[in-house]
Amino acid sequence: MNPWPTVRTSFSEACEAPVGSDGVDAGEKGLTYQAAAGEDWDAFVERTVQDNCAGVECLAGIPGSVGGTPVQNVGAYGQEVASAIERVRAFDVEDRAFVELSASECGFAYRRSRFNSTDPGRFIVTRVDYRLTLGGAPTLKYADLHRAILEGRPDGARPSLAEVAALVRQVRQSKGMLLVEGDxxxxxxxxxxxxxxxxxxxxxxxxxxxxxxxxxxxxxxxxxxxxxxxxxxxxxxxxxxxxxxxxxxxxxxxxxxxxxxxxxxxxxxxxxxxxxxxxxxxxxxxxxxxxxxxxxxxxx
Ligand SMILES: Cc1cc2nc3c(=O)[nH]c(=O)nc-3n(C[C@H](O)[C@H](O)[C@H](O)COP(=O)(O)OP(=O)(O)OC[C@H]3O[C@@H](n4cnc5c(N)ncnc54)[C@H](O)[C@@H]3O)c2cc1C
CATH class of the missing domain: 3.90.78.10 (UDP-N-acetylenolpyruvoylglucosamine reductase, C-terminal domain)
Structure with a gap:
């Protein structure tokens, strides 16, 4: 049984924000987001950041769908989806049945999973469950990101997830790694x-x-x-x-x-x-x- 509260994301329908999502004082709490494979990845990241849920904030600005993220274990700026993914629901075209694969069954490594290595073409991902931390601290493992955040905060106060996601987008744009019309x-x-x-x-x-x-x-x-x-x-x-x-x-x-x-x-x-x-x-x-x-x- 899943011990975490679940948020089903669907951007076409109104969706309840998780309880206590408006402040860091809510304390740290695991929260599972079930996101449909066809959803836009960056919109999903934006949604989690607005909900004050940590775990994918450094993956802001990456183009593509939710369903594409487990395939190459999308990663950037010190985070990989492998560390947030709890489960992947997929249609197994060999066994012609839906399966739910735990993170360990996905075989994640750097830019790798079973979906792009041992079992290419076998699974059509239909939903990805990400376990995020409500009120959690942003990941600041990437040296340049850490430095840039500290420069703007001489008081050393903890940056919000939204600030980190915005900085990631800014750094990506400065490197031409954000899709911008005409660039x-x-x-x-x-x-x-x-x-x-x-x-x-x-x-x-x-x-x-x-x-x-x-x-x-x-x-x-x-x-x-x-x-x-x-x-x-x-x-x-x-x-x-x-x-x-x-x-x-x-x-x-x-x-x-x-x-x-x-x-x-x-x-x-x-x-x-x-x-x-x-x-x-x-x-x-x-x-x-x-x-x-x-x-x-x-x-x-
Ligand atoms: C400007 C730019 C910056 C980028 N930056 C990064 C980065 O920082 N980090 C990073 O990791 N990647 C990055 N990428 C690569 C890209 O964004 C990711 O690979 C993303 O996951 C692609 O998603 P997609 O939905 O477009 O998948 P596609 O490109 O359409 O497919 C990628 C692979 O996944 C498979 N696939 C997609 N959806 C499913 C599904 N539902 N079920 C089964 N298989 C599926 C496809 O068959 C294909 O093999 C960048 C790309 C661009 C253009």
């Missing part, structure tokens, strides 16, 4: 390459290939990540000779974010892939790491 830098599929998770040995090889010390981050939970670190793909790309604003015909790198490959207008899919291949080859020849693509190719 050429956001004509992308988001981050084009995953940040590689490497062994200490590979990290040594990367360090040998560069005059600068490679930045590194924790690789995240999971037995397969023990003894490994995550290295920013953007750093590897820049060290391999590709700067922001680089162009190959109409395909290019965003002028504000090295990981976003953009279409400046009229580039074909083949041209975009040519640019991606050129970047991946350069990184591989310099550091011995083959970058993996994040977007899914359709029709290739």
């Amino acid at each position: 050429t830098d956001c004509r992308s599929a988001g981050s084009f390459f995953k940040n590689p998770v490497v062994t200490e040995e590979q990290l040594l090889r990367i360090a040998e290939g560069s005059e600068k010390e490679p930045p590194r981050f924790p690789a995240g939970a999971g037995a397969e990540n023990i003894g490994r670190v995550k290295v920013p793909a953007a750093w590897l790309i820049e060290q391999s000779g590709f700067a922001k604003g680089y162009s190959l015909g109409a395909a290019g790198i965003s002028s504000r974010h090295t990981l976003a490959l953009i279409n400046r207008g009229g580039a074909s899919a083949a041209e975009m892939l040519k640019l991606a291949g050129r970047i991946a080859d350069a990184v591989e020849s310099r550091f011995g790491i083959r970058l993996e693509m994040e977007p899914v190719l359709v029709g290739f």
